[in-house]
Amino acid sequence: MLGEIIQQTRHKRPLVHCITNYVSANDCANLLLGCGASAIMADDPEEVAEVTAMCNGLVLNMGIPNPRKLEALLIAGKEANRLGHPVVLDPVGVGSSAMRQEAARKLLEQVCFAAIRGNATEIATLVRGTAAHRGVDADEQNDATEANARQLARKTGAMVIVTGDTDLVTDGTTLYRVHNGHPMMRTVTGAGCQLSALVGAYITANAAQPMQAALAAVCAMGVCGEIAHRRLTPMDGNASYRNYILNAICNLTPLALEEGANYETDC
Amino acid sequence: MLGEIIQQTRHKRPLVHCITNYVSANDCANLLLGCGASAIMADDPEEVAEVTAMCNGLVLNMGIPNPRKLEALLIAGKEANRLGHPVVLDPVGVGSSAMRQEAARKLLEQVCFAAIRGNATEIATLVRGTAAHRGVDADEQNDATEANARQLARKTGAMVIVTGDTDLVTDGTTLYRVHNGHPMMRTVTGAGCQLSALVGAYITANAAQPMQAALAAVCAMGVCGEIAHRRLTPMDGNASYRNYILNAICNLTPLALEEGANYETDC
Amino acid sequence: MLGEIIQQTRHKRPLVHCITNYVSANDCANLLLGCGASAIMADDPEEVAEVTAMCNGLVLNMGIPNPRKLEALLIAGKEANRLGHPVVLDPVGVGSSAMRQEAARKLLEQVCFAAIRGNATEIATLVRGTAAHRGVDADEQNDATEANARQLARKTGAMVIVTGDTDLVTDGTTLYRVHNGHPMMRTVTGAGCQLSALVGAYITANAAQPMQAALAAVCAMGVCGEIAHRRLTPMDGNASYRNYILNAICNLTPLALEEGANYETDC
Numbered sequence: 001m002l003g004e005i006i007q008q009t010r011h012k013r014p015l016v017h018c019i020t021n022y023v024s025a026n027d028c029a030n031l032l033l034g035c036g037a038s039a040i041m042a043d044d045p046e047e048v049a050e051v052t053a054m055c056n057g058l059v060l061n062m063g064i065p066n067p068r069k070l071e072a073l074l075i076a077g078k079e080a081n082r083l084g085h086p087v088v089l090d091p092v093g094v095g096s097s098a099m100r101q102e103a104a105r106k107l108l109e110q111v112c113f114a115a116i117r118g119n120a121t122e123i124a125t126l127v128r129g130t131a132a133h134r135g136v137d138a139d140e141q142n143d144a145t146e147a148n149a150r151q152l153a154r155k156t157g158a159m160v161i162v163t164g165d166t167d168l169v170t171d172g173t174t175l176y177r178v179h180n181g182h183p184m185m186r187t188v189t190g191a192g193c194q195l196s197a198l199v200g201a202y203i204t205a206n207a208a209q210p211m212q213a214a215l216a217a218v219c220a221m222g223v224c225g226e227i228a229h230r231r232l233t234p235m236d237g238n239a240s241y242r243n244y245i246l247n248a249i250c251n252l253t254p255l256a257l258e259e260g261a262n263y264e265t266d267c
Numbered sequence: 268m269l270g271e272i273i274q275q276t277r278h279k280r281p282l283v284h285c286i287t288n289y290v291s292a293n294d295c296a297n298l299l300l301g302c303g304a305s306a307i308m309a310d311d312p313e314e315v316a317e318v319t320a321m322c323n324g325l326v327l328n329m330g331i332p333n334p335r336k337l338e339a340l341l342i343a344g345k346e347a348n349r350l351g352h353p354v355v356l357d358p359v360g361v362g363s364s365a366m367r368q369e370a371a372r373k374l375l376e377q378v379c380f381a382a383i384r385g386n387a388t389e390i391a392t393l394v395r396g397t398a399a400h401r402g403v404d405a406d407e408q409n410d411a412t413e414a415n416a417r418q419l420a421r422k423t424g425a426m427v428i429v430t431g432d433t434d435l436v437t438d439g440t441t442l443y444r445v446h447n448g449h450p451m452m453r454t455v456t457g458a459g460c461q462l463s464a465l466v467g468a469y470i471t472a473n474a475a476q477p478m479q480a481a482l483a484a485v486c487a488m489g490v491c492g493e494i495a496h497r498r499l500t501p502m503d504g505n506a507s508y509r510n511y512i513l514n515a516i517c518n519l520t521p522l523a524l525e526e527g528a529n530y531e532t533d534c
Numbered sequence: 535m536l537g538e539i540i541q542q543t544r545h546k547r548p549l550v551h552c553i554t555n556y557v558s559a560n561d562c563a564n565l566l567l568g569c570g571a572s573a574i575m576a577d578d579p580e581e582v583a584e585v586t587a588m589c590n591g592l593v594l595n596m597g598i599p600n601p602r603k604l605e606a607l608l609i610a611g612k613e614a615n616r617l618g619h620p621v622v623l624d625p626v627g628v629g630s631s632a633m634r635q636e637a638a639r640k641l642l643e644q645v646c647f648a649a650i651r652g653n654a655t656e657i658a659t660l661v662r663g664t665a666a667h668r669g670v671d672a673d674e675q676n677d678a679t680e681a682n683a684r685q686l687a688r689k690t691g692a693m694v695i696v697t698g699d700t701d702l703v704t705d706g707t708t709l710y711r712v713h714n715g716h717p718m719m720r721t722v723t724g725a726g727c728q729l730s731a732l733v734g735a736y737i738t739a740n741a742a743q744p745m746q747a748a749l750a751a752v753c754a755m756g757v758c759g760e761i762a763h764r765r766l767t768p769m770d771g772n773a774s775y776r777n778y779i780l781n782a783i784c785n786l787t788p789l790a791l792e793e794g795a796n797y798e799t800d801c
Contacts, residue, residue, distance in 0.1 A: 022289035022556035023563050023575055029290050029456035034505045039456070040360060041290055044333040047364035054363060066578040066602065068333065093574060096588060097581035187784070189563035189573070231502060235765060237784025238568045239777040243506040250454070250504025289556035296557050296723035301772045306723070307627060308557055311600040314631035321630060335600065498769060510773040517721070517771025 002261055003254025005206050005216035010036030014204040017055040017080075018197055019043045019073055021063030021092065024190025027246065028061075028197040034250035035220075037201035043069055048076040057085050057204025059197055060107065062100055063092035070103040077111030086114035086203045086210070089158070090196035094118070095125040105129065113158040114203050115214050117196045120145045123162050127152050146175060159214040161199065163192055167218045169263075171211050178215070178263040180222020182229045187238040188245065195221045198249070215263065223260035224248035269528055270521025272473050272483035277303030281471040284322040284347075285464055286310045286340055288330030288359065291457025294513065295328075295464040301517035302487075304468035310336050315343040324352050324471025326464055327374065329367055330359035337370040344378030353381035353470045353477070356425070357463035361385070362392040372396065380425040381470050382481050384463045387412045390429050394419050413442060426481040428466065430459055434489065436482045436530075443482055445530040447489020449496045454505040455512065462488045465516070482530065490527035491515035536795055537788025539740050539750035544570030548738040551589040551614075552731055553577045553607055555597030555626065558724025561780065562593075562731040568784035569754075571735035577603050582610040591619050591738025593731055594641065596634055597626035604637040611645030620648035620737045620744070623692070624730035628652070629659040639663065647692040648737050649748050651730045654679045657696050661686050680709060693748040695733065697726055701756065703749045703797075710749055712797040714756020716763045721772040722779065729755045732783070749797065757794035758782035 018039045020028050025041060032039040042051040045068055052058055058080040060073045080087045089107060094100045104126060107113075118126070127148045145162055153160040153172035162168040167178040185191050198221060202213040228244030236244075285306045287295050292308060299306040309318040312335055319325055325347040327340045347354045356374060361367045371393060385393070394415045412429055420427040420439035429435040434445040452458050465488060469480040495511030503511075552573045554562050559575060566573040576585040579602055586592055592614040594607045614621045623641060628634045638660060652660070661682045679696055687694040687706035696702040701712040719725050732755055736747040762778030770778075 021575075023559045025290045026293060026456060026560060030454075030505055030509065033454045033456055040363065041288075041331055042360075042363065043331060044366070046334065047332070047366045050364040051360075064575055064577060065581070067580065093576075093585075096574065096576065097584040099578070099581045187564075187567045189560060189567055227502075235761075235778075235781060235785065237781035238564055239780035239784070242564065243510065243777065244502075246506035247502060247504035250506070251502065292557045293560060293723060297721075297772055297776065300721045300723055307630065308555075308598055309627075309630065310598060311633070313601065314599070314633045317631040318627075494769075510777065511769075513773035514769060514771035517773070518769065 001212060002216040002219060003258045005202050005213050006035065006220065006252060006257060007254055009202055009205040012205040013037060014056040014201055015040065016057045016059060016200045016204055017042065017052045017076065018059045018200065019048065019076060020059065020061040020193060023063065024193035027190050027194055027242065030246055031194045031249055032197055032201055034246055035198060035201050043072050045071045045075055048072045049079040052076045052079045053083060055085065057200050059088045059090065059200035061090040061092055061193055061196060062094060062103060063193060065100055065103060074106060074110060077107060081112050086207055087111060088196055088200040088203065089113045089116045090193060091116065091118050091122045091126055092193065094122050101125065108156060113156055114210050115159040115161060115199050116152065116156065117161040117163065117192070117199055119192065120162055120164050123152060123160065124148050150175060159210050161214055161218055163195065167222065169215045169218055174211070174265055176215055176263045176265045178218045178222060180219055180260065180262050181225045184229060184241060185225045188242045216257065219261035219263060220249065220252055220257055223257055224252060226260065268479060269483040269486060270525045272469050272480050273302065273487065273519060273524060274521050276469055276472040279472040280304060281323040281468055282307065283324045283326060283467045283471055284309065284319045284343060285326045285467065286315065286343060287326065287328040287460060290330065291460035294457050294461055294509065297513055298461045298516055299464055299468055301513055302465060302468050310339050312338045312342055315339045316346040319343045319346040320350060322352065324467050326355045326357065326467035328357040328359055328460055328463060329361060329370060330460060332367055332370060341373060341377060344374060348379050353474055354378060355463055355467040355470065356380045356383045357460060358383065358385050358389045358393055359460065361389050368392065375423060380423055381477050382426040382428060382466050383419065383423065384428040384430065384459065384466055386459065387429055387431050390419055390427065391415050417442060426477050428481055428485055430462065434485045436485055438478050441478065441532055443530045443532045445485045445489060447486050447527065447529050448492045451496060451508060452492045455509045483524065486528035486530060487516065487519055487524055490524055491519060493527065535746060536750040536753060537792045539736050539747050540569065540754065540786060540791060541788050543736055543739040546739040547571060548590040548735055549574065550591045550593060550734050550738055551576065551586050551610060552593045552734065553582065553603070553610060554593065554595040554727055557597065558727035561724050561728055561776065564780055565728045565783055566731055566735055568780055569732060569735050577606050579605045579609055582606045583613040586610045586613045587617060589619065591734050593622045593624065593734035595624040595626055595727055595730060596628060596637060597727060599634055599637060608640060608644060611641060615646050620741055621645060622730055622734040622737065623647045623650045624727060625650065625652050625656045625660055626727065628656050635659065642690060647690055648744050649693040649695060649733050650686065650690065651695040651697065651726070651733055653726065654696055654698050657686060657694065658682050684709060693744050695748055695752055697729060701752045703752055705745050708745065708799055710797045710799045712752045712756060714753050714794065714796050715759045718763060718775060719759045722776045750791065753795035753797060754783065754786055754791055757791055758786060760794065
């Protein structure tokens with residue numbers, strides 16, 4: 001079933017408008033091409049509505065924000081909603097500044113999201129509406145995280161994905177715990193941004209199955225992190241690991257995803 | 268003859284002012300260093316004229332535009348013209364928005380280009396002055412493309428390069444069809460931007476032979492795409508392919524270029 | 535002793551606010567993760583003070599400047615000073631424009647730096663207050679360079695690092711000449727930006743020993759350039775070299791650094 005999600009993505013070749021950040025933009029674009037989608041990355045308020053309209057889906061990444069980019073996120077998000085395109089939010093480091101929190105508040109108010117992906121701290125910040133304590137890499141995988149994820153999903157109607165030691169995917173009711181991935185993925189910058197882009201591709205090509213698409217993306221990223229880790233030689237480090245993960249996304253078969261996916265649900 | 272173009276580039280070590288975009292900037296800079304040139308990437312209107320003046324050539328890439336960057340493209344282009352430096356235009360996704368079309372119109376009016384490189388849709392949009400249908404990866408390699416390329420070359424005086432299944436290089440009269448490259452190059456983000464940067468390096472170091480320089484760049488990129496593809500193992504994907512192409516540019520010998528170049532002309 | 539610097543960095547896992555540029559941002563972020571630190575890369579005046587405050591150290595890279603970014607550098611630098619966080623300056627291409635020279639002048643006036651890293655031309659420009667002749671890759675490793683480095687260190691109180699054929703590290707009195715590295719590092723874009731980020735990580739985690747931290751960073755980068763170069767196959771070029779250097783930073787042991795470090799001092 002998860003395998004169909006990636007086949008469908010390769011079949012439909014969705015064009016995803018990806019407003020991301022300059023740290024991870026190149027990796028996100030290559031990941032999108034690798035999974036069978038493609039990307040346009042316009043980020044100026046003056047043109048984003050037009051670009052959104054020519055695409056099939058939208059990913060809004062809050063990393064390295066500035067007022068013009070934040071305005072562009074809102075404009076693009078509203079246009080995608082108007083056209084019925086799925087929209088994914090990645091609230092990068094949302095607790096890092098008042099500007100980001102305010103931007104997130106407006107986005108959640110004015111844009112309807114198909115999926116939201118963040119780490120535990122970012123998701124907690126979205127739920128609480130107040131600041132997190134430690135930047136974009138923060139991770140508070142405590143008992144409250146599942147409750148936060150479910151609460152945010154119910155409030156927004158979005159699939160909520162929380163990445164950490166265990167990844168979570170929930171629509172507010174059903175909650176999957178995904179045990180794929182490798183701790184070394186934390187040493188690859190923008191791995192979260194990449195996953196958000198992958199969610200965007202899968203959910204755009206499988207709009208009728210947002211839950212399965214989100215779950216497939218989380219499992220695919222994790223399985224690819226495992227495949228890539230097995231390739232590492234003693235001289236390899238995070239730079240090669242980054243490349244091997246992207247390579248694995250490129251080569252991932254439906255069978256490898258289904259055999260490798262390691263998740264459970266209790267409802 | 269094409270081999271001399273790359274030897275001359277390594278000999279002259281041109282400094283190229285490259286106003287590009289944040290998706291492909293790192294790859295373009297490494298490609299320029301790899302081919303024997305080097306890059307400065309200033310993009311602010313306040314300083315671009317000065318930076319242009321200290322360089323030998325200029326590449327204007329319209330990807331991820333904003334009003335300040337578009338202003339910078341114009342300022343830099345005019346300064347390069349004033350100084351007699353070759354200027355290359357890459358009209359990335361020019362059909363994607365009114366802002367890009369308007370910017371392209373102004374650039375073509377106010378700046379004299381040595382070369383223009385785009386895909387078939389981008390070149391068609393420049394010729395027609397109206398929008399293309401499908402983003403930056405679009406490709407309409409129909410019979411009209413050669414006519415469009417010739418028309419744009421005649422109108423602008425630039426070498427026009429159209430990349431697609433077959434690449435075209437024309438000065439408006441002579442037209443080369445280049446059959447190098449590999450379809451997997453489409454999965455490497457910014458491959459077009461990289462080629463435009465390479466055109467900038469070659470044409471800057473070989474200003475008296477713009478046609479040969481443009482042809483050499485197109486063949487070199489394609490030959491390197493072929494060399495890189497032969498290195499791929501079953502576990503490799505577009506991330507390794509990206510690296511292998513850049514590696515190949517770095518190691519490309521005049522002999523390998525001349526033996527590998529596969530082009531024809533009918534006039 | 536140098537080995538302790540990198541151990542301490544891995545132990546403390548400093549969070550470094552890195553205002554850099556879009557050419558080298560991804561590489562800098564991966565390098566920081568590889569050496570045991572991590573990065574946030576906010577660059578907007580509206581939020582940089584908050585982001586600086588949640589980090590432990592700050593790197594200010596002047597590459598690809600614009601007025602908003604330059605304002606952000608000042609705000610972040612002053613906030614880091616207020617909080618007692620170490621601040622590193624990388625005056626990328628400072629001689630390239632009046633805007634950069636003016637920005638550097640303000641930064642040196644208003645911000646107290648723990649370290650400044652540039653090539654010989656950039657350091658000379660900071661000392662003279664007037665323009666250099668050849669862009670960011672420039673290199674005037676003449677007799678005046680050591681005097682410039684010492685003078686800038688005395689004037690600013692910062693450790694001054696000059697990279698070139700021989701790298702220099704000085705506090706204004708003691709001066710180390712580092713003979714590590716490989717000429718091919720010049721073909722990797724942003725190698726200097728990466729070193730500045732590494733200085734930021736080491737100096738943040740070892741604030742009581744800024745001289746040793748700066749020396750360790752310069753030696754580490756050079757030793758990694760040597761390790762990476764030994765891995766290169768005949769088909770590899772600057773793209774693989776870039777990855778291998780980052781890999782080597784990731785795997786560098788205290789012992790390998792101490793055995794590989796090749797420096798001398800005459801006072």
